[in-house]
Amino acid sequence: MPETDNREPKHYFEHIPAPDYGFFLKGASSFDWGMKNRLSQIFNPRTGHTVMLAIDHGYFQGPTTGLERVDLGIVPLLPYADALMCTRGILRSTIPPTAPRSVVMRASGGPSILKELSDEEIALDIEDALRMNVAALAIQVFIGGEFETRSVHNMTRLVDMGLRYGIPVMAVTAVGKNMARDARYFRLACRICAELGAQFVKTYYVPEDFATVTASCPVPIVMAGGKKLPELEALTMACNAVKEGAAGVDMGRNIFQSDAPAAMIQAVARVVHEQLEPVEAYELYQELRHQA
Numbered sequence: 236m237p238e239t240d241n242r243e244p245k246h247y248f249e250h251i252p253a254p255d256y257g258f259f260l261k262g263a264s265s266f267d268w269g270m271k272n273r274l275s276q277i278f279n280p281r282t283g284h285t286v287m288l289a290i291d292h293g294y295f296q297g298p299t300t301g302l303e304r305v306d307l308g309i310v311p312l313l314p315y316a317d318a319l320m321c322t323r324g325i326l327r328s329t330i331p332p333t334a335p336r337s338v339v340m341r342a343s344g345g346p347s348i349l350k351e352l353s354d355e356e357i358a359l360d361i362e363d364a365l366r367m368n369v370a371a372l373a374i375q376v377f378i379g380g381e382f383e384t385r386s387v388h389n390m391t392r393l394v395d396m397g398l399r400y401g402i403p404v405m406a407v408t409a410v411g412k413n414m415a416r417d418a419r420y421f422r423l424a425c426r427i428c429a430e431l432g433a434q435f436v437k438t439y440y441v442p443e444d445f446a447t448v449t450a451s452c453p454v455p456i457v458m459a460g461g462k463k464l465p466e467l468e469a470l471t472m473a474c475n476a477v478k479e480g481a482a483g484v485d486m487g488r489n490i491f492q493s494d495a496p497a498a499m500i501q502a503v504a505r506v507v508h509e510q511l512e513p514v515e516a517y518e519l520y521q522e523l524r525h526q527a
């Protein structure tokens with residue numbers, strides 16, 4: 236039986252960047268041309284970072300606050316996002332094909348908010364992903380969850396499908412309600428996703444030792460926004476995540492539930508791509524919000 240590895244200290248060398256071997260994204264130098272091209276549609280090659288707008292919440296919780304009318308609330312934000320993360324139902328029904336720079340498609344589903352969320356399956360055919368010209372696929376991985384093995388297997392199957400056509404997979408580390416959200420957990424979850432083939436990983440920010448999560452994950456990490464925070468706090472979190480090694484954000488509620496979503500996404504973009512400090516970004520948010 237394997238033993239739990241509790242030995243401390245471990246050495247993550249957070250201050251030494253991973254080698255790029257000729258491509259701007261961490262861990263991606265040996266990928267095929269198509270996969271690199273798709274990743275370049277999500278991550279800006281100039282900055283190496285991304286602002287993804289996550290609006291896929293309806294796949295398990297229905298019309299989430301702020302997403303009641305995607306045509307009215309979200310479509311006007313698309314010019315400010317590098318990529319849109321959504322479901323195929325919303326994409327086809329509501330998103331103009333001319334609008335987003337790239338699409339990261341929700342590829343798992345099954346249980347609603349009323350049931351055990353880790354009980355997911357792959358919910359998309361790879362041919363449909365090709366038809367929609369997606370830049371990447373997204374799937375939950377429930378490390379420590381009730382259906383942990385199935386969710387990992389869903390991810391590895393999706394990675395295999397994606398590799399056939401050059402479509403990267405973003406693993407989303409989904410944390411059970413009663414589980415500890417700390418760096419130790421996210422190091423474990425992110426590394427498992429990367430080891431088993433995810434081309435990038437979405438995970439939550441933790442104030443303590445987040446740099447060890449990014450340093451020990453050999454592929455890019457994008458920060459999930461999580462529940463709605465006051466704007467300055469959300470901008471501070473995004474700023475800290477990028478400073479501590481995240482390759483950007485995949486934010487939902489902290490953008491579309493903001494009092495001024497268009498101002499907020501522009502402020503987030505300046506933090507992510509131009510390293511604007513949180514207070515300056517907040518000032519920008521206030522300025523843009525009053526202009527609107």
Ligand code: R5P
Pocket residue numbers: 289290291292320407459460461462485486487488489
């Ligand atoms: C959650 O499971 C969904 O996949 C969302 O895309 C995302 O993680 C939520 O975004 P946010 O937490 O920023 O609202």
